[in-house]
Each structure stands twice: as structure tokens, then as C-alpha cells.
Amino acid sequence: MHALKGVDFDLNGGECVALLGENGAGKSTLIKVLGGAHQPDGGSLEIDGQPMVFEKPTDSLDAGIAIIYQEFNLVPGLSVAENVFLGMEPNDFGWVRMSEQKRRVEDTCKRIGANLSPSALCEDLTVAERQLVEIAKALVRDARVLVMDEPSAALTKKEVEQLYLLVDDLKSKGIGIVYVSHRLEEVERLADRAVVMRDGERVGELGREELDRRRIIELMVGRSMDQEFPAHRRQPGEVRLRAHGLSRGDKVRKVSLEVRAGEIVALTGLVGAGRTETARLLFGADERESGEIELDGNSLSLRTPRDAIEAGVCLLTEDRKDQGLVLGLSVRENFGLPNLESFSRRGWIDERREGQSFSGYVDKIMIKVSGPNQSAGQLSGGNQQKVVLAKWLERNAEILIFDEPTRGIDVGAKYEIYQWMNQLADQGKGILMISSELPEVLGMSDRILVMKEGELVGEVSNGNEVTQESLMAMAIGANSGN
Amino acid sequence: MLGVLVGLCVFFSFITFEEQQPVGKSGAERLVETIEAEFSDLGSVILVGRNGDEGRAFTESLNQRLGKDGWEVRAMVNGGPPDLAKALREAFEGNSTVSLMACEQAFSQLPLLETMRKANPAIAEMRVLYPKPYGWPNFLKTSNLLNVANQIAVIAIIAIGMTLVIVTAGIDLSVGSLIAFSAVLATWMIREWMGGPEATALGMFVGCLLAILVCGGLGLFSGSMVAFFGVPPFVASLGMMMVASGLAYMLSGGLSIYQLPESFDWLGRGDDLAGIPNAVVLMILLYFLAHLLMSRTIAGRYVYAVGGNSEAARLSGVPVKRILLWVYAGSGALAGLGGIVMASQFRSGDPKYGLMYELYVIAAVVVGGTSLSGGRGKVFGTLIGAFIIAVIQNGMNLTGVQSYTQKVVLGLVLLAAVLLDMLKKRGWKLSS
Structure with a gap:
């Protein structure tokens, strides 16, 4: 197995x-090679025409390449200033020059428009x-x-906008x-160019004017996909x-739903x-302070997830790894x-029966x-989600909370998971889908609930008149009282 | 880790290689071979062995084998030089002679024998044969190997419970004190309630069972601290360690309890099954049960899941708290059982038992490849870890290493063993 096969990549200032x-296409591996965390078996790396060899992460940092991983590399118990200068503190014989450190952090924060106390x-x-600290x-x-x-991935809409502005700003300062x-x-919105990888290889590059959703998806999955969401027609019962x-506390306040x-x-x-907190109450993962839950007219007490699972409710958590x-x-x-x-x-x-049953799902949901016996930690996000799905399908749950x-999860696996959600709904199961992706909300659901600050602030039937903008307006309370 | 254990065994076999004198039945058989090779004719023989089981087995078997061959057995001696002298004098009384003296090696070199041969030419004519010595490592003698197993039984039994606790990403520091508490509690109950030295087997059994159950209850208490109140396992079991030790001293008044029946040492010193010590049989039995529990049952799967990721396990319907409770209760009960075995080995209960044992037990688990961060580990790995410790200790005893030095060596070897294992997992690279 090669994680990367002869990938060329270049970047201008x-x-x-x-x-x-x-x-699993090899993006993370490429990043890790750039960051010196992995060593390539072959190929070369040049910065400003100078050949480079990175043996450890600090080598690439010294060469001017900084990697910001999804899981940040920050020490939670240290301050912003201490984290920013970790490993390169301005010092006199080991004594940190605190005022200089503080001043330089403040300058840097100003440069990136971050309102952070050192x-x-x-x-x-x-x-x-935290992301801003990493950038600083x-x-x-x-x-x-x-x-x-x-x-x-983990930012709110407004924060994402600020990130875009920051990226534009960094570009204008000559940073690649x-x-x-x-x-x-x-x-x-952001890219000047896009490099697309699949199965460890570079499969294409698209210039600014060629950046088109359908084209990107085609390159990524290696097949043309007519729709991002599978068609469905349903009559809820x-x-x-x-x-x-x-x-429960401030997080969930008098939420009623069906x-x-x-x-x-x-x-x-x-x-x-x-939203997640509400789902956890429905699943018994947290104990509710008040409220009733009924399944098919029977009241459920749900003190632990085990109770919920036995009753037929299951939760596919957002964070599969943890x-x-x-x-x-x-x-x-x-x-x-x-x-x-x-x-x-x-x-x-009976491990044989367990294995046989699992193998059935391997074929069925690909x-x-x-x-x-492969360790679950070795799978890609999409396949991990499929394993989670398989375990609840085997459980034959009646209510599935996604x-x-x-x-x-990559585009191809996304489509398959959508198909499974539709199929489950067709079987008469009830599905509650928590999502921040508004196209996904509009593309998949029959009915949409909107929460804001622990309360349910809107409920609409999915139809032509519902738009991303109208949902966002409800979520941020722009035209409250509608 | 198995490789390390085998390597240690080979090493100690090599350096404890020595000339061995065959004894007992096997010595007799070896000697018969020599006699059959050296004597074409039959004759008369005196059989000489030491007093005691092995000496008797030696002369008895010789008597049987040579008698069957047609030898005339004149006398069978089991005892010291004076007995031999008396037998020889009787045998050579008048004109009668004996053609062979078949004896254990020690008798062949007695000065007394030499004197008698000089004094009496008839005796000088008598051939003296003893079993041919052979080269064999002291370490690999059956008796020594069984001794190694018996020495480690207490630690190995408790290490089963510790493996489960560590797989759940916990630790149980209280096991050493529970050994002492269990030993004291069981012997105290037998002394006070079961009639002391006159206690029946049932009385001793009930006393021991109660002590094990109480220790399980104390484990359950530590477990509930961990499961329900989120007290870190290190702290919860540290508290229990002090409590249990204190209770052991209170109950015994700081003194040994030895008012016990002779038969109380059945578990610790008996060997009813083919010469294998009963404690070792118990240990092997428990390891098989624990292996099946961990690899084949729902409970075992849950233990690994709780240690691997307790939140993911809980959200998959695993009763995390119940599993934690049982794991700590199990560890407590096994520590209690370990205390009973130790009390039986010494035929007394003493509050000073088990001092520092928790560290040896944890060492056995860790050397056996169980990860302290939880989710990973095998009970048979722990058994190997326990044996590595036992073999090192035994090997150093055989080679006469001082006990203080032994500690230093043991610590270094443990570090080396764990380091070796980590390197192996990383594919022999220094950093991952």
C-alpha cells in the first residue's frame, strides 16, 4: 500500500x-510529508529552488512551513503568549523576557485582526x-x-467569514x-487553484476559472455525480x-419535537x-432535568444510553473517534x-456469528x-461512520439520531450514507438528523427544526419556499417573531 | 515477552550448569544400568541410601529391580555412616562375602568405608558402585522449576485482577495490603470462631471464603469511588491500601496468628496433582478462566471497551459503571485469595504480609505487555510477566547474588524488558 504515489505539488508566494x-486520498500524508512528520520514500522537496530534507517537524518549521492540524497543537493550561512562543521564548539565560513576549504577541494579534489577550x-x-493562536x-x-x-470544520458561519478575510490578508502579505x-x-471562494487527489495520486488541477462544483466532485470520486443528494419521495406516517x-440547564430549554x-x-x-445536547437527552447520554419522552406512545425513562438502545433509540455521534x-x-x-x-x-x-454478520454489512454498505479484525482506528472517517451505521442497523433501531x-466524510461516502438514511426512512424508521450544512438539511429532510440558544425557534416543512437564507435567518434570530 | 522469558531461562540454565547426583528412583534406575553393564554374573549386594523419602525410594527400587534380576540382597541400609558400618560388619561376619555395595554417591567416599576396607581384605574386594553423575542445570531441575512457580503463585494470582483493572485504564494499589488483611482476617476467624488448631476443613474453608468475600467488598468500595464519584483510581486505591493495612494491624494486634491446624498448609505447601504444588494448579486454573472471560465473554469485551474509550463504550450501551465495580471487586477478591495462599504457605497470618507486593504485581502486568493507558492487554501476557520476575529472582538466588543487589538487577531488567517490548512494537526504531 502506498499512501502517496509520485505526487507533484507546487505553491507560489x-x-x-x-x-x-x-x-484516504492521501491529503493528510502529503501534509505530514511537508511538515516533516513523515519521510518520503522518494522524490524531492525544494523551497525557493533550494533542495530540502525534513527529518523532523522542527526542520520544516525552520524552513518556513507551518502546519495547522485539525487537532491543534496547543497546551491548554498555558496562556496565549506562552503557547505562541513555546520552544522559542525570548530569554536571557533562561529567564523569559515577559514584556517583549507580550508585546510581540500583541503585535502579531493585531496583524491578523485577532482580539486576544496574551x-x-x-x-x-x-x-x-485557538485557530488564531496557531496562526499567530x-x-x-x-x-x-x-x-x-x-x-x-469546527467554526461557526461568522467565524468562517473572518477566516476567509484572514486568508485573503495573509495572501496579500506574500504567504503561500x-x-x-x-x-x-x-x-x-478562496482558492486560486485546486489540486485534486485520489488514491494517493494527483488526479487533476483546476485553475481559478475552472473551479466548478460538479467538475471537482467528478475528479474527486472519479465518476460523474448528477446530484449531491439522492432523490426521495416519502409519505410520513x-x-x-x-x-x-x-x-437541561441553559443548553436545552423546553424543547418539544416529534x-x-x-x-x-x-x-x-x-x-x-x-442541538447535540438535545440529541443526548433523547438518547439518555445525559439525564434530563424535566420533560417527557415517548416512543410509539410509551413513556421512556432513559437513565443511560443502554436504556435508550434497548427501547430502540440510537445515536450516531458527531465525533466518531472520541x-x-x-x-x-x-x-x-x-x-x-x-x-x-x-x-x-x-x-x-460466538465470534464466528458476529464476524459473519459483520461481513454481511461490509458487502451491503460497502x-x-x-x-x-482490522483496528477501527485505521479506517478513514467515511468508513468509520459506516461501521457505526452497521452496528445500529444490526441493532434494528427504530429511531436513528444522526x-x-x-x-x-468524503463525497462518495456521503452519498452512500444519504441513500441509507432514505432507505431507513422508507422502512418506517424515524430519523432525526442534526446538521449545520444547510444544503444537506434542505436536500435530505422532510421537516426542519431550528434551534437557537437552547430553544426551538422554528419549524418548517421542507419545500420550495424554504431557502438557506431563511433558515439562517431563524438560526441567528435576524427576523425573530415570525 | 515470551522471548525474554525463554532467553532468561536459557541464560540461567547455562550459568547454573553443574554435575548432578541422581537420587531416588531415577538414581536407582541409573545405577541398575551400570551394574548390568559391569557384572556378567549375579552375586550378593548391600543397598545403602540415606534416611528420608528419597533415600528410601532409592534402596526400595534397587531392591525390587536387582531382586527381579536374581541378585541376593543381603541388607538394605537407610541411615548414616554408623548404620553402614554395622551392616557391613554383619554382612562380612565369618567367611561370608558380598560382591557389591550399591549406594548413593556420598557413601562411596566415607573415610569410615576406607578404614574398614584396609582392616578387612574381604571388604576391600567388594565393588562399590553409585549412580553415575550427569551434567544438568540446577535451574532446570524439576524441583526448582516447581519452586519458581510456587514462589510466584501469589503475585501471579493477584496480577489477574490487576490486569483487568489496568485494561480499564485504572490501577489498584490496595492489593498488597489486602493480602495482609485477608491473611489476618482468615486466620483470626479460624482461631476465634472455628476452634483454632482443632478447626475442621469446612471451618477453614468458610473462614477463607469469608475473608476473600470481605476483600472483594473492599474492592467494590474502591470501585464505587471510581465509578460513581469519579475519584482517580490511584487515589481511591491508595486510600484503600492504608485502610486495609490498618485493619490488618488492628485485628491482629500487630502479631502473627498461628493457632491453626496442621492441614492449613494444604493450599500453600501441598502437591496433590502429580507433584505440582496446589497453589500452582490453582493459579493455572484461574489463568485459563480469566483468559476465557476476557476473550470469549460479553463481560470481557466490555472491559476492553471501557478501557479503550469509556464514553464511546457508554454510548454503545456498555454498562460502564457496573463493569468498573466488578473489575475492582474482582481485583480485591483475588488479592484476598492471594492472602489466603500466602497464609497457607507460612501457616500463619501476619499484618506484615504483602508489603510492596502491589508494585511487583503491577510490574508483572506491565512487563506482560498490558498498556497502562488501558484498552490493551492479555492475561497470559501477565502470566509471562510474572514468570519473568520469578525467574530472575530464582536465578539470582541460585547464583548467590545478594538480596540488595537483586533488587537493583530486578528493577533494571524490568526496564529493559519493557523497553525491548516497546522497541519491538515500533519495529526497532528509537523514536516513533
Whole structure:
């Protein structure tokens, strides 16, 4: 297996090049080679015509390449200034020159328009602010190339806009930017060029004027795709899940909702609006302070997720690595975890039956695994989500809550997951889909709920009159009282 | 890790290689071969062995084999030089002679024998044969290997529970104190309630079972601290370590409890199954059960899942708190059982038992390849880890290394073993 096969890549100063590709296409490996975290087996690397060899991450940093990974490299318990200068503190014989450090951090923050206090602790910052700290860190180290891996993934709409402005600004200062993203609209907005990778190879490059969604998708998946969302036609039936007056602290306040048989209900809103928290109450992951939950007319007490799973409610978490899967276990063992009763007799697991059942899903939902004993941590995001889906399909859950089902997942796998959601709805299951991607909300759901600051602020049937703009207006409360 | 264990065994076999004197039945068989090769005719023989089981087995088997061959067995001696002298005098009384003295090696070189041969030419004519010595490592003698296994039984049994705890990303520091508490509690109950030295087997069993259950209960208490209140396992078990040790001293008044029946040492010193110590049989049995539990049952799968990622496990319907409770209760109960085995080995209960044992137990688990960050580990790995420790200790005892030096060596070897394992996992690269 080669993660990268003869990939050529070039970047000019003051240019933003988007690096695109499905998960597992080799983008991360390329970034890690640039950052000196991986060493290439062959090929060469030049900066300003000078050949370079990076043996460790600090080598590439010294050469002016800064990488901002999705999981930031910050020490939570240290301040902004300490993080920015970590490893290169201005000092006299080991004593840090505090005032100089503070002044330089303030200057840098001003340069990137960041309103950050140098003494604030990084653990108290928002995701967007932490990103700014990372950028400040890169600038302090005189980086001339900035590689950003999915920088907008965890940002709110407004923060993303600020990020765009910052990228434009950095470009104008002559810094070259490699921008890795799954979001095609931001590629259209930011990139001067896009390099597309697939299966470890560079499959194409698109200039500014050629940046077209359909063309990009075609290159990424290697086949033309007529639609991003599969067609569906449904007639929702009886109410299956009913929640009334769910509350927990400030995060969720008196939320009432219904999900019908054969219906996909989208729950949208800004990050932090309380959507995930609501889902966790419906799943028993947190205990509700008040409110009722009914499934098919029967009241559920739901003190633990186990209660919910037994009742037939399941949650596909947004964060698959930390919450969806036990990465150290094999895919088969993860798949079996909620289903062990059916694969066992008197507490003894029948691994053969478990493996056979899992293999069935490997074929049915096309999970790319080397075998049932492959460790779950080795899979790409899309395949991890499919393993999670398989475990709940085996459980035969009646209500499926998808929290950002396609975040960090490549286009091809996205489409397959959408198809499965439609198919499940056709079988009469109730589906609640939490999503920040408004095209996804509009493309997939029958009904849309909007949350803002812990409250349900809007409910609309999906139809022609609903637009991304009208949903966003509800989510930020622009025309409240409608 | 198995490689390290095998390497250590080879090393200690090599440096403890020595000339061995065959004893008992095997010595007799070896000697019969020599006699059959040296004597074409039959004759009369005196059989000489030391007092004790092995000496008797030696002369008995010789008597049987040579008698069957047609030898005339004049006398069988089991005892010291005076007994031999008496037997020889009787045998050579008058004109009677004996053609062969078949003896253990030590008797052939007695000055007394030399004197008698000089005094009496008839005795000088008598051939003296003993089993041919052979080269064999002291380390690899069956008795020594069984001794290694018996020495490590207590640590290995407790290490099963510790493996489970560490797989859940926890730690249990209380096991050393629980050994002492369990030993004291069981012997105290037998002394106070079961009639002390007159206690019946049932009484001893009930006393030991109660002590194990109480230790399991203390483990359950630590577990509930961890599961329900989120107390870090290190702190929860550190507290329990002090509590249990204190209780052991309170109950015993700081003194040994030895008012026990003779048969109390059945578990620690007995060997009912083919000469294998009962504690070792128990240990092997427990390892098989634990292996099956961890690899084949729902509970085992849940333990790995909780250690790998407790939140993901909870969201998949794993009863995380219940698993934690049982794992700590199990660790406590196994520590209790370890205490019973130790009390039985010494036939007494003492609050000073098990001091620092938690560290040896943790070392066995870690050397066995279980990750302290949880989610990974195998019980048989732990068994190998325990044996690595035991083999190092035993090997140093055999080669006469001082006990203080032993500690230093043991610590260094443990570090080396773990380092070797890590390097192997990384494909022999220094940094990953």
C-alpha cells in the first residue's frame, strides 16, 4: 500500500491552493510529508529552488512551513503568549523576557485582526480563537507557507467569514497557503487553484476559472455525480418519537419535537445552539432535568444510553473517534458492542456469528476494511461512520439520531450514507438528523427544526419556499417573531 | 515477552550448569544400568541410601529391580555412616562375602568405608558402585522449576485482577495490603470462631471464603469511588491500601496468628496433582478462566471497551459503571485469595504480609505487555510477566547474588524488558 504515489505539488508566494480529495486520498500524508512528520520514500522537496530534507517537524518549521492540524497543537493550561512562543521564548539565560513576549504577541494579534489577550489561557478559548493562536504561532516563526487542514470544520458561519478575510490578508502579505477542505463552496471562494487527489495520486488541477462544483466532485470520486443528494419521495406516517418540554440547564430549554415513521427531521442551528445536547437527552447520554419522552406512545425513562438502545433509540455521534468507536478494538468488536446479546449464549460470545454478520454489512454498505479484525482506528472517517451505521442497523433501531452524519466524510461516502438514511426512512424508521450544512438539511429532510440558544425557534416543512437564507435567518434570530 | 522469558531461562540454565547426583528412583534406575553393564554374573549386594523419602525410594527400587534380576540382597541400609558400618560388619561376619555395595554417591567416599576396607581384605574386594553423575542445570531441575512457580503463585494470582483493572485504564494499589488483611482476617476467624488448631476443613474453608468475600467488598468500595464519584483510581486505591493495612494491624494486634491446624498448609505447601504444588494448579486454573472471560465473554469485551474509550463504550450501551465495580471487586477478591495462599504457605497470618507486593504485581502486568493507558492487554501476557520476575529472582538466588543487589538487577531488567517490548512494537526504531 502506498499512501502517496509520485505526487507533484507546487505553491507560489501569495497564493492559496486548495488540496482536495476524499478521505484516504492521501491529503493528510502529503501534509505530514511537508511538515516533516513523515519521510518520503522518494522524490524531492525544494523551497525557493533550494533542495530540502525534513527529518523532523522542527526542520520544516525552520524552513518556513507551518502546519495547522485539525487537532491543534496547543497546551491548554498555558496562556496565549506562552503557547505562541513555546520552544522559542525570548530569554536571557533562561529567564523569559515577559514584556517583549507580550508585546510581540500583541503585535502579531493585531496583524491578523485577532482580539486576544496574551494572558488568556488556551483552554478558555473558543475553537476559532485557538485557530488564531496557531496562526499567530506560525507568523511569529516567520512562516512563509501555511498549511491548514480543514480549518473551517469546527467554526461557526461568522467565524468562517473572518477566516476567509484572514486568508485573503495573509495572501496579500506574500504567504503561500495550502488549504485542505471538504467544503466545496469555500474552495470556490478562496482558492486560486485546486489540486485534486485520489488514491494517493494527483488526479487533476483546476485553475481559478475552472473551479466548478460538479467538475471537482467528478475528479474527486472519479465518476460523474448528477446530484449531491439522492432523490426521495416519502409519505410520513404515525408519530413514533415524541419529546415534550425537554430541559437541561441553559443548553436545552423546553424543547418539544416529534419524529414520524418514515420521516427525516433535520435539526439545525448554529454550533452551540443545543442541538447535540438535545440529541443526548433523547438518547439518555445525559439525564434530563424535566420533560417527557415517548416512543410509539410509551413513556421512556432513559437513565443511560443502554436504556435508550434497548427501547430502540440510537445515536450516531458527531465525533466518531472520541464517542462513536473504541479505536483500539477491531471493527468487528465495535460492531458487536451493542449487539452482543444476539451473538452470545449465556454470556459467551460466538465470534464466528458476529464476524459473519459483520461481513454481511461490509458487502451491503460497502465498508472498506481489510478484514473484520482490522483496528477501527485505521479506517478513514467515511468508513468509520459506516461501521457505526452497521452496528445500529444490526441493532434494528427504530429511531436513528444522526449528529452531523457527513462531517469530515468524503463525497462518495456521503452519498452512500444519504441513500441509507432514505432507505431507513422508507422502512418506517424515524430519523432525526442534526446538521449545520444547510444544503444537506434542505436536500435530505422532510421537516426542519431550528434551534437557537437552547430553544426551538422554528419549524418548517421542507419545500420550495424554504431557502438557506431563511433558515439562517431563524438560526441567528435576524427576523425573530415570525 | 515470551522471548525474554525463554532467553532468561536459557541464560540461567547455562550459568547454573553443574554435575548432578541422581537420587531416588531415577538414581536407582541409573545405577541398575551400570551394574548390568559391569557384572556378567549375579552375586550378593548391600543397598545403602540415606534416611528420608528419597533415600528410601532409592534402596526400595534397587531392591525390587536387582531382586527381579536374581541378585541376593543381603541388607538394605537407610541411615548414616554408623548404620553402614554395622551392616557391613554383619554382612562380612565369618567367611561370608558380598560382591557389591550399591549406594548413593556420598557413601562411596566415607573415610569410615576406607578404614574398614584396609582392616578387612574381604571388604576391600567388594565393588562399590553409585549412580553415575550427569551434567544438568540446577535451574532446570524439576524441583526448582516447581519452586519458581510456587514462589510466584501469589503475585501471579493477584496480577489477574490487576490486569483487568489496568485494561480499564485504572490501577489498584490496595492489593498488597489486602493480602495482609485477608491473611489476618482468615486466620483470626479460624482461631476465634472455628476452634483454632482443632478447626475442621469446612471451618477453614468458610473462614477463607469469608475473608476473600470481605476483600472483594473492599474492592467494590474502591470501585464505587471510581465509578460513581469519579475519584482517580490511584487515589481511591491508595486510600484503600492504608485502610486495609490498618485493619490488618488492628485485628491482629500487630502479631502473627498461628493457632491453626496442621492441614492449613494444604493450599500453600501441598502437591496433590502429580507433584505440582496446589497453589500452582490453582493459579493455572484461574489463568485459563480469566483468559476465557476476557476473550470469549460479553463481560470481557466490555472491559476492553471501557478501557479503550469509556464514553464511546457508554454510548454503545456498555454498562460502564457496573463493569468498573466488578473489575475492582474482582481485583480485591483475588488479592484476598492471594492472602489466603500466602497464609497457607507460612501457616500463619501476619499484618506484615504483602508489603510492596502491589508494585511487583503491577510490574508483572506491565512487563506482560498490558498498556497502562488501558484498552490493551492479555492475561497470559501477565502470566509471562510474572514468570519473568520469578525467574530472575530464582536465578539470582541460585547464583548467590545478594538480596540488595537483586533488587537493583530486578528493577533494571524490568526496564529493559519493557523497553525491548516497546522497541519491538515500533519495529526497532528509537523514536516513533
